[in-house]
Amino acid sequence: MEQNITYKFLFLFLYGICVSLKGFGLNTDWYKLKGNWTIENDSLYVKNVAEEISIQSYIIKKNLVTESIWTELSVDVFFDTTKETAGGFILNYQDSSNFAICRLVRSNNSSSFELGWWRYGYYRPYLQIDLKNELSLDKCYNISIKPNTEKTEWRPWIITVIEVKTGKLFLKQGVENEMPFFGRGIVGLYSSINKDICFKNFQIRNQSETNKLLKLTSIFSGGMVLQRNKNIPMWGKAKPTTKVFVKIGEDNYETVSDSSGSWKITLNQMIASQSIEILIHSLTDTIKIENVAVGEVWLASGQSNMGMKVWQSDIDTLAKKKPDNDNIRFFIQPQWPSEEPLFDSGGHWEQAKYSNVQNWSAIAYGFALNLQEKLNIPVGIIASYWGGTSVQSWFPKEVLKDSKETSAILTEYHKALAALENNQEIRDVYYRNIPGQVHTPGYLFNGMISPFVPYCIKGVIWYQGESNTLDPRQYTTLFSMLINHWRKIWNNLNLYFAYVQLAAYDGKESGSDIENAWPLLRESQRIILQKEKNTGMAVAIDVGDSLNIHPFQKQPIAERLSRLALHDVYNLHGVVRSGPMYKSVVFNGDTAFISFSETNCGLKVMKSNEVNGFLIAGKDKKFINAKAIILNNNTVKVYSPVVTNPKAVRYAWSNYPGAANLYNSVGLPTSPFRTDNWNKE
Known part of the structure; x- marks a missing residue:
């Protein structure tokens, strides 16, 4: 009894000294979904119903929807029981049977961090880390989720656990967004016990506006680049059957949203220019897009060698010498796999100053730099890539049924899905064909390509294939599927694809321990030149690294891609386009x-x-x-x-x-x- 009184006193004392982080807006409006939650000012806890009852409880933040975009989460947690208990965040809440959990778990003699998914009626763990130091009853702990800004960590998100009073670090873990977890959707709080755990100072940063009925996908935002000399589709959402107006300079456009609220307008062709303002409004809402440029727009996609950053490559030396350049801009697409095609998954435009450029794709930046200097007009790059991914993640899984050579992938997907839905063991299914993660066929198309289709682009640069070397002969069919589907959805059967043939490598990863695996994949890539028109291949065989699958030399590859574009797309026939x-x-x-x-x-x-x-x-x-x-x-x-x-x-x-x-x-x-x-x- 005396010990319990001591803990209660410490609980009140510690929460009296917890300090909120600056820069966050606090909103204490919540939806109570499960459990008897009590909300007092900025503190939340589950009120005891019966002494022996222990249930999972969760509560979600109001004013959030599945399309809400956020960049940081933070909450203070206090444990006030010797029983095993867990508390943390609900992430990407879909419904009461489908959400992610990010939590601290405390028992009498151990403490851990867990990340996983509640779906199909059971919990699927993704990550579990035992903490070196135990979580104490007399301490207040902060859990935070933030984008990674450190060069020592390649994963895009950082989770930290810190003791609030002393600042002692209990956990700092980089995490990929594979299932997915972070940056989008409805969030809230989770407790595994019916009492004796309290949350305080819940904070969410850069939450997108959800109260407006008029919405655009994130690619239509400040600093964007529009494709010159083309009719440009622009689309969004509004209140059903309401008028939407768009004004660009002296040009005015008008349309009416359909019964679902979707609307689309086609803008007239424009010549290369800068500093344009676009005004979109309905009867209730207004959106202003400033600093718009018109020039050349390319999509850069693929896996880790496309994603390898400027500061990690030979292009860094060149980038440091370049002045800020408003004529080169990148749209940074967040990593977000999805089961269904999304209207929006976030992202923003950045301009070429070194603080931004150092974290851009080295190849895409080198390519853009070459184009911009040669053409002397604005160049925009849509940067959407993810390391370690297979080509079949980047187009809809339904396309796989079109060939006997690939239909087995779709069969495995449905087999794994049935096992998950029936809580059965998944057997005889390649792990990349299992639903619910980054490698699932079609998931990256749904989350990282679909949101900006049919944004007008000139062409595609592509560097991928390492993750398909276990079945290299199949790659010609798979890559052709991607090319033709992207051309179809962009309504451009001549959409140009410039891609990189795999560099030399023998480091015993990604199939390189298999004799002829990489040569056969390179052959499949070469065959694409004969099979698909309006394609070009940049040969990278001479810039590889025998032990590093991510070769340091990216400048030659960027230059070779730009040669293809300048010759084949921009008709600069004095440029030598390819090697023998x-x-x-x-x-x-x-x-x-x-x-x-x-x-x-x-x-x-x-x-x-x-x-x-x-x-x-x-x-x-x-x-x-x-x-x-x-x-x-x-x-x-x-x-x-x-x-x-x-x-x-x-x-x-x-x-x-x-x-x-x-x-x-x-x-x-x-x-x-x-x-x-x-x-x-």
């Missing part, structure tokens, strides 16, 4: 004669006086190193005294073909290739 591409082979006696296209003024070697990287084989299909001689501007002679009757030639055909050194006259590398179609034995 395999064209044909002729076998004559003991010699193979290989013809190439894209040689410009001829072929040359680099880093050596001899041509290296060729293999040759006879009918026994055993490849050995071959000698090679450049005969003329587009032909190489390949032979070996050991192979008297050659049947096949390969070039740069390994995971890391470091010796390959054939280039064209301007120093662009030859794409890996093979003349045979022999299957791996």
Whole structure:
């Protein structure tokens, strides 16, 4: 009894000294969903109903909807029981059977942090960390969720647990948004016990306005870049069947929202310009978009090598020398997988000053810099990428049924979904095909592409494939599906795709421990050039790192992508667009004669006086190193005294073909290739 009185006194004393963080607005309006919650000023706790009853209780913040965008959460927690208990946040609340939980768990002799999802009638853990120090009954703890701003941590979100009075750090953990958890949706508080846990100073930062009926997706915001010389679709939501007006300069537009509240207007073509203001209003609400530019807009997407930041690459040296440039702007798309296509998942535009640029995609920034300097007009990049992701995450899963080669992926998805819904073990399903996470087919399209379709773009730059090397032959079909679906939804069958062929790598990750996995993926990428029109491939075989899947050299790749765009899209035919591409082979006696296209003024070697990287084989299909001689501007002679009757030639055909050194006259590398179609034995 005396001990309980002491704890109660400490409880009141500590909450008297808890200090709110500056910069947050406090709103104490809540929806009580489960449990007997009591709200007193800025304190919330679950009032005891019966001494022996222990239930999960949760409460959510008012004025939030599933499309609400937020950047930070924080709350102070006080435990006042020796029983095992847990308390923290409800995140991304959909309904009473579908929400995420971020919580501290305390028992008599241990404490931990947990992150997971309540769905299908049970809790699915995602992350559990045992705390080195136990949470005490006589202490107040702050849990916060914030975007990562530190270079030492690659994950985009940081969760911290701090003792309020002393500032002692109990946890600092970087987290990806894989299921997803952070930055969007309805949030609240969670308690696993019916009493003796109290929350104070709940704070939410940069909450998007939800009281307005007139809404735009986040890409239509201050600092945006619109595509020049094209009719531009603009869309949003409003009160059903109400008029919506748009004014740009002297041009005025008007439409009426449909019965669901959706509306769309097509803006007239505009020439390159800056400092435009757009005014959108209905009868009740007004939105002003300032500092709008008109120029060239490209979408940059893919996985980690596209996402690798400027400060992590060779482009950082160049970026530090560049002055602030209002003519280069990036739309930063947050990482948010989704089961259904979203109207909005957040994001904002940034202008090119080093404090921003250092965290941009190195390749996309280098590409934009080259375009902007050559074209001398504003360039906007929509930056939407996620490391470690497969191509099938980036287009709707329903597209997979269109091919026998890919329909099995969709079958596995439905098999896993049925198991989840029936609380059964998931068996014989590849983990990337399981619903509810970043790798699920279609989830990144729904959350990170769909929100800005059909925002007018000139083209796409794409760097991805490492996560598809376990089934490299399938990649041609999958990548073609993405290209054609994106062209369909953008209503542009000629939408240009410039993509990067995988760099050299042999670090035993992402299939590189499998012989021929990466060469076969590169071959699938090369075949796309023949299969899909209006495509270009930047060869990166010479800038790889044998042990690092994220090569430091990004400037050559950015330059090669921009060459493709300048030549193919902007018709600057004085720009050499590509390195040599395999064209044909002729076998004559003991010699193979290989013809190439894209040689410009001829072929040359680099880093050596001899041509290296060729293999040759006879009918026994055993490849050995071959000698090679450049005969003329587009032909190489390949032979070996050991192979008297050659049947096949390969070039740069390994995971890391470091010796390959054939280039064209301007120093662009030859794409890996093979003349045979022999299957791996």
